[in-house]
Amino acid sequence: MAVDSSLSERKLTILKAIIQNYLETGEPVGSRTLTKYTDLNLSSATIRNEMADLEDLGYIFQPHTSAGRIPSDKGYRLYVDMLMEDKEQEITERENGLLEKTDKVEQVLRQAAKVLAANTNYATMVSSPVNNRNTLKFIQLSQVDTEQIVAVIVLGGNVIKNKIIEVGETLSNENLLKLNMLLNTTLNGMSIDQITLGLIARLKEQAGIHSEVVGHVLDAVAEIIHVEDDMEIYTSGATNIFKYPELSDKQSAQEIISAFEEKQQLADLVTETLASEDNHGIQVYIGDETPVKTMRDCSVVTATYELGEGMKGTIGIIGPKRMDYEHVMKTLKTLQSELDAIYNKEPKE
Amino acid sequence: MAVDSSLSERKLTILKAIIQNYLETGEPVGSRTLTKYTDLNLSSATIRNEMADLEDLGYIFQPHTSAGRIPSDKGYRLYVDMLMEDKEQEITERENGLLEKTDKVEQVLRQAAKVLAANTNYATMVSSPVNNRNTLKFIQLSQVDTEQIVAVIVLGGNVIKNKIIEVGETLSNENLLKLNMLLNTTLNGMSIDQITLGLIARLKEQAGIHSEVVGHVLDAVAEIIHVEDDMEIYTSGATNIFKYPELSDKQSAQEIISAFEEKQQLADLVTETLASEDNHGIQVYIGDETPVKTMRDCSVVTATYELGEGMKGTIGIIGPKRMDYEHVMKTLKTLQSELDAIYNKEPKE
DNA sequence: TGTTAGCACTCGAAACAAAGGAGTGCTAAC
DNA sequence: GTTAGCACTCCTTTGTTTCGAGTGCTAACA
Numbered sequence: 001m002a003v004d005s006s007l008s009e010r011k012l013t014i015l016k017a018i019i020q021n022y023l024e025t026g027e028p029v030g031s032r033t034l035t036k037y038t039d040l041n042l043s044s045a046t047i048r049n050e051m052a053d054l055e056d057l058g059y060i061f062q063p064h065t066s067a068g069r070i071p072s073d074k075g076y077r078l079y080v081d082m083l084m085e086d087k088e089q090e091i092t093e094r095e096n097g098l099l100e101k102t103d104k105v106e107q108v109l110r111q112a113a114k115v116l117a118a119n120t121n122y123a124t125m126v127s128s129p130v131n132n133r134n135t136l137k138f139i140q141l142s143q144v145d146t147e148q149i150v151a152v153i154v155l156g157g158n159v160i161k162n163k164i165i166e167v168g169e170t171l172s173n174e175n176l177l178k179l180n181m182l183l184n185t186t187l188n189g190m191s192i193d194q195i196t197l198g199l200i201a202r203l204k205e206q207a208g209i210h211s212e213v214v215g216h217v218l219d220a221v222a223e224i225i226h227v228e229d230d231m232e233i234y235t236s237g238a239t240n241i242f243k244y245p246e247l248s249d250k251q252s253a254q255e256i257i258s259a260f261e262e263k264q265q266l267a268d269l270v271t272e273t274l275a276s277e278d279n280h281g282i283q284v285y286i287g288d289e290t291p292v293k294t295m296r297d298c299s300v301v302t303a304t305y306e307l308g309e310g311m312k313g314t315i316g317i318i319g320p321k322r323m324d325y326e327h328v329m330k331t332l333k334t335l336q337s338e339l340d341a342i343y344n345k346e347p348k349e
Numbered sequence: 350m351a352v353d354s355s356l357s358e359r360k361l362t363i364l365k366a367i368i369q370n371y372l373e374t375g376e377p378v379g380s381r382t383l384t385k386y387t388d389l390n391l392s393s394a395t396i397r398n399e400m401a402d403l404e405d406l407g408y409i410f411q412p413h414t415s416a417g418r419i420p421s422d423k424g425y426r427l428y429v430d431m432l433m434e435d436k437e438q439e440i441t442e443r444e445n446g447l448l449e450k451t452d453k454v455e456q457v458l459r460q461a462a463k464v465l466a467a468n469t470n471y472a473t474m475v476s477s478p479v480n481n482r483n484t485l486k487f488i489q490l491s492q493v494d495t496e497q498i499v500a501v502i503v504l505g506g507n508v509i510k511n512k513i514i515e516v517g518e519t520l521s522n523e524n525l526l527k528l529n530m531l532l533n534t535t536l537n538g539m540s541i542d543q544i545t546l547g548l549i550a551r552l553k554e555q556a557g558i559h560s561e562v563v564g565h566v567l568d569a570v571a572e573i574i575h576v577e578d579d580m581e582i583y584t585s586g587a588t589n590i591f592k593y594p595e596l597s598d599k600q601s602a603q604e605i606i607s608a609f610e611e612k613q614q615l616a617d618l619v620t621e622t623l624a625s626e627d628n629h630g631i632q633v634y635i636g637d638e639t640p641v642k643t644m645r646d647c648s649v650v651t652a653t654y655e656l657g658e659g660m661k662g663t664i665g666i667i668g669p670k671r672m673d674y675e676h677v678m679k680t681l682k683t684l685q686s687e688l689d690a691i692y693n694k695e696p697k698e
Numbered sequence: 699t700g701t702t703a704g705c706a707c708t709c710g711a712a713a714c715a716a717a718g719g720a721g722t723g724c725t726a727a728c
Numbered sequence: 729g730t731t732a733g734c735a736c737t738c739c740t741t742t743g744t745t746t747c748g749a750g751t752g753c754t755a756a757c758a
Binding site: 391392393394395398412413414415416 | 729730731732733736737738739
């Protein structure tokens, strides 16, 4: 990650100027423009020479002869890693307290996606936290109808699931009570891995004639834990990509928007982000670095937030490579800490 | 809804031919083409005369002089109402049994949207059933943590909701039991409108020192009932609109896709459909007839399905006005009855 | 040796022109 | 009432030209 030794101070300045200018305008930038843009007073000819070097080194390229230069992926990477300054830009709309304190996680996340999109003009996504579904906190069976009972299952992290179980028999109140006792005393606080076949057999035995119900309940538990795809992903501003000509031709637009609708690819992205070691940092994927194929022409910036009890989620921004990285990263950081704060500091009301 | 008396048999034939041809090609259709297309043997000149009449009557129009004719909204309307034949087209992909029998409603609906999109090449939406949230079937409070209890609330139609309630005090088991008894004996089977302020006061009184908890529970009930926006809408194939040039310019595409992402407008559409008297029929909105402003250039076809216990949902298709109405309506009908069947016949497993 | 001025050259974008052709409306004859 | 014929319209396509931004290179300069 050390700077290429062949990069003089001046080259860096020029590269930075090129990129910044390109971020603003989206147009290839020529030597003429740069003479005004940089503080170093150089003629266009000199700058041309430097640009030729930079092109040889692979940091910039020309879309065609006789056009100005555009940063390459490598150029962007260098920029993000080294050249970028921390912009102390503030987020508009609801200065501090971006997020209203709603107690529905879902709504907060939806809103987060929206705020993010509104603040950046890119497409955004927020994943619901992936809970560490490995401890069973509580189970409660209740009779709803003569032939239906509802099983409420609370997992670590206060994730509540329920499932209706059809039973042939009508359970008496006391039997239900007994079953609840049985289940809770045996299973509460237990990690999933600890629930073995032997344990199940023993449970069923103890349940006696109601072993069938116990079977159903355990099935429900198993199912709930296995449902992989229940990670929700909220998106917003997918149509923002139309604002960037380089992404808004039919082909690209269709692919990207499809990814946003189907969400599978976004889920992969989340998985990837969460797997990465550099958690609680911010990750920037430029062009081909992106784990999602359909976003080869984009840049993707993601951050991880934490909800306590090991529950983590991802917020992310997808936009053109000429993205305002500084602003985006700043905004992500803010939102990230807001989310962290909302849920960790004060589980208020 | 009677046919305009000025429409001769021949004019109808020609109109139908124009529309069918336009549906296929998407190109304005000229008199020359029609000579081959219709069975009546007429010269192009004659047809031109008839076309001029049809244009005067408002059924077709020219995008510009010296172009062929295109059906107007009025023309499409006539076609859908009278001219269209029932195409006995079968749905591809999984002939009968379009939908796998999953017990998760959500998944079935998601899949329904996908199947629909795959079969039609239009954008599709499926709304989750709107339950008649007007009776309280069951309430269960359970202690989860020292300071948290979870309230499980079952509404008519077996809609289960839960909410975590933070309590300052730790409730003893028997108190919890008493509260449960109190709540259930008082509230079960009660319609929402019956829960008056007086009743609430009485309840709280009876709860004694735990009146606060009761208050929270009732708040939760109120909230759950009021959450309007909890109608889920699943979409698929939004990007299909790119297949139709008349909808895929940036402006339109952006609007339509936004509507699909934000979903609010789709929700309005659903509400509108459900409100309409002609339930269990199929509704066709052509162009301006659409209740959703952003879809003025589209046609929208919707159908209502029923899940028993008065729970209804909507499936819909959004596409260009030159939509294959016959196929779409056929497909919608099939899916509609599949959904009806799955949930009404056999609430299996 | 690094910098700069000058110049010929490239190549896309925009403007313009011409050709082609599908389709029309109208008239006159059948 | 139907049809052939014709002049006319106007969009689409294609080609040509022009324009200018930007380049690379060379030669002169400090």
